[in-house]
Amino acid sequence: MLPWNRGVPMGRAVTTPPTSLPQQERIILPLPRGETPLVRVGDPVSRGQRVADGNGDPLPIYAPVSGTVAALDTMELAAGGSCLALILQNDGLDTAADPLELPDDEDALWDSGVRLPGGRPLAQAVTQAAPGLDTLILSAMDREPWHCTEDAALCLDADAVGAGLAFLNRLLHPRRTLLAVGAGQHQAAHAAAPLDCTVMTVPQRYPLSHPQLLAESLGRLPPGQPPQEGDVLVLPVSAVAAFGAALQGTPPIRQRVSVAWKRGHALIDAPMGAPLSAILEAAAAPDGPLLLGGPMTGSPLRHADGPLVPGITSLCVLPPRRHRNGTPCIRCGRCAAVCPMDRQPWLGIGHCLHCGACRYVCPAAGYTPSKEEVLL
Ligand code: SF4
Ligand code: SF4
Incomplete structure (x- = not known):
């Protein structure tokens, strides 16, 4: 059964204030995309100081705490592979650097260091769409209905948005500029009202939060010429809020992470570079296999030892896996009934959004994650 049938709003609304992660002694800042450090081992750093610059993918990294550069070392990434990382020793003094000053042109997007959920630079998405953009859509819905990072960004950071x-x-x-909220996001809709955009309410139906579906549906509303492909840019509200905060002087050094598990949820506000294990502990999440994202579209994390990096806005913990023997497709048709692209997923024909709805409803045990492993 899909989430909307269980009464889960699409997207999820914030119900309690986020929990702030306690101070972390060590902060790990991976430099996986060719970023080069601007500081050396032993250097003092202030909160908000630019400590690394890009090389080819020119996004700077800012120190989330004040302290000392303890090491520049190779680290293993939770999603696999390894990279160089800056390790900061937090002095607990919270000494702030001068407020960030960004230019009043396109370079501000690159200098802000803001990335979209998943890691793509915000600047890249905006500059690719810039020529002839017809419709800008801000989405206040997380990709999956169990998370509320986007709702929180609009409700708590409306000024920055x-x-x-x-x-x-x-x-x-x-x-035209549109802002998409789910039907259950009343506070977010209220927060969006003064913004320079038209607020559009999206029905509670997964996967209508998918950027492509938002572009196809809202991009053609209200009346007017339907935009050509590529004329619609969909951005998550959290990235716009992070960019707005950078314009106001605060670089992206903290991030809210939505953590979901079976019948539980928490929103944690954490500095970049904090261990994911500390975020899960602060959320009081149970042990279990970890996913980056949600149970429909998330990707597995091998462990929680890695640090929080830009792009990680949601985590979910699945119940411990049981050993299951795969069973073949029984041609029940449930996957086709929920597919937003009218596919017959067992045949694998046609355009797929990778929304995961078919896997969610599939009773065949060999198809993972199974309905026993999802959150509701
Ligand atoms: S085939 Fe499955 S993953 Fe692809 S669009 Fe349809 S329901 Fe979503
Ligand atoms: S839901 Fe699973 S078992 Fe049913 S038709 Fe689709 S792939 Fe086959």
Whole structure:
């Protein structure tokens, strides 16, 4: 059964304030994309100081705490592979660097260091869409209905969203700017009302939060010429809020992480570079296999020893896996009934959004994650 049938709003609304992660002694900042450190071992650093720059993918990294550069070492990434990392020893003094100052042009997007959920630079998405953009859509819905990072960004950082949105409207001159909220996100809809955009309510139906579906449905509303492919840019509100905060002087050094598990959820506000294990502990999440994202579309993490990096906005903990023998497809048709693209998933024909809805409902035990392993 899909989430909307269980009464789960799409997207999830924040019900309690986020929990702030206690101070962490060590902060690990991976430099996986060719970033080069601007500091050396032993250097003092202030919170908000630029400590690494890009090389080819030019996004800077800012120190989330004040302290000392303890090491520059190779680390193993939770998603696999390894990279160089800056390790900061937190001095607990929270000494702040000067407020960030960004230029009033496209370079501000790169200098802000903001990445979209998943890790793609915000600047890349915006600059690729810039020529001839028809519709800018901000989405206040997380990709999966168990998470509420986007709702929290709008409810708690509306000022920053407004600052980021004003800059994007000025830079891109879209014919119209829309903001998509789920039908259950009343507080978010209220917070969006003063912003320079049209608020559109999306029905509680997964996967209508998918950027492609939002672009196809909202991108053609209200009346007017349907935009050509590529004329619609969908951005998550959390990235626009992070960019707006950077324009206001605060680089992206903290991030809210939505943590979901069977019948439980927490929203944790953590500095970049904090261990994921500390975030799970603060959330009081149970032990179990970890996913980056949600049970529909998430990707497995091998362990929780790695640090929080830009792009990680949600985690979920599955119940411990049981050994199951795979069973073949029984041609029940449930997957086809829920597929938003009218596919017959067992045949593997046609365009797929990789929304995971078919896997969610499939009773065949060999198809994972099974319905025993999902969160509701
Ligand atoms: S076939 Fe693709 S689009 Fe259809 S439900 Fe499955 S993952 Fe989603
Ligand atoms: S839901 Fe699973 S078992 Fe049913 S038709 Fe689709 S793939 Fe086959």
